[in-house]
Amino acid sequence: MWQVGLCVVAVVTILISQWLYKWRNPKSNGVLPPGSMGLPFIGETLQLLIPNHSLDLHPFIKKRIEKYGRVFSTNLVGRPMVITADPKLNNYLFQQEGKEVELWYLDTFEKVFRLEGEARPNAVGRIHKYLRGTFLTLFGVDSLRTKLLSEIETTVRTNIHRWSTQGTIDAKKEAANDKDKLEKVIRAMLKERIACPEEKKGDFLDRAVKDLNTDFFLTENFILSIIVGALFATVESISTAIALSFKLFAEHPWVVEDLVAEHDILLKNRENKESPLTWDEYKSMTVTMHVINEVLRLGNVAPGILRKTLKDINYNGYTIPAGWAIMMVNCTLQLNPNVFKDPLAFNPRRWKDIDPQTASKNFMPFGGGIRQCAGAEFSKAFFATFLHVLVSEYKWTKIKGGDVARTPMLQFQDGMYIKVSKKHA
Structure with missing residues (x-):
């Protein structure tokens, strides 16, 4: 019996060894970029989750x-x-959207929307194109110029005023809470903007489904949910940037002086000081945009932009498998450092000497190519x-916190506590 047991152990050992070898050496039609597959099942995920306090x-x-080099x-x-x-x-890769790569919505998303098999080709692109177009219609430049900017200002004024009445607050937490408080307002705005006569509602939904050419039922609530989710993801990144700006302003008070002077x-220059922005x-x-650029340059919220290969991609002797x-x-x-001298230093004035072409090639906080974030202009506005309302009407003091950590998303592990008050209260 012990001989049978040894044989079983030997077979199991061989099978496990073969499985481990396949894990560490994935199949490829060429040479894979150098690197490591890490541990079975979890890969190198744990190493990416170790906090980096910088x-x-x-x-x-x-x-x-x-x-390994810049590709691994x-x-x-x-x-x-x-x-x-x-x-x-x-x-x-940015130029190969829909050809050699596509947005990667994670495998769960693909299963939920049945983006597999025969339904898969171009489905992700159609969904993204439709929702991006809808988002830009509702929250793009034209909407910002004609109506949204004043609505944003009203919301910002309400929120900062509330901060000023609460004593010491955690800026990151409050900014996130403000995002949640906006949900009803945003949904009402969305309802108003995509409103159509009730008798034509069915035509609207039928047209949406036809445009997407997918077999899931697209409802108005689905459109609202996706757009609200995209908008909130945009505001979430801005809430982190706002908290980071308080940290950086406390360390570089001259930046606040520049902002105050501009505003x-x-x-x-206004005829009526009470007029909306x-x-x-x-x-x-200009100065404000330099500050925003510098905060976004240093405050990369996400570790990277995800895509999925549609076919084998050959580059520099390596193959990235489909x-x-x-x-x-x-x-x-x-x-x-060749573009941004002393790159870890917070210096908004550096943007005065950076020409637009250099910036477009080396500064992509909202991604690039045809999949650039549709909320880019909304975020900046x-x-x-x-910043306009804050520096024009309020003063603030950092109380404690401000230590950043990438896990890998940018976070404030000990909060960012400040006290806000009216300038002439």
């Missing part, structure tokens, strides 16, 4: 770039992946309006 690139990515393979949450910090490859000039005023905020995930780490561009 605004610098996460060590998981930084160390592997130093070891790994496995995260059980998914084989190539991470690229190579500007040329990333730019190429004092803006108010002096106009689009022309927003577009004239079906693999790709994470494009563009934040390495934003910390490039929201942030600019917040």
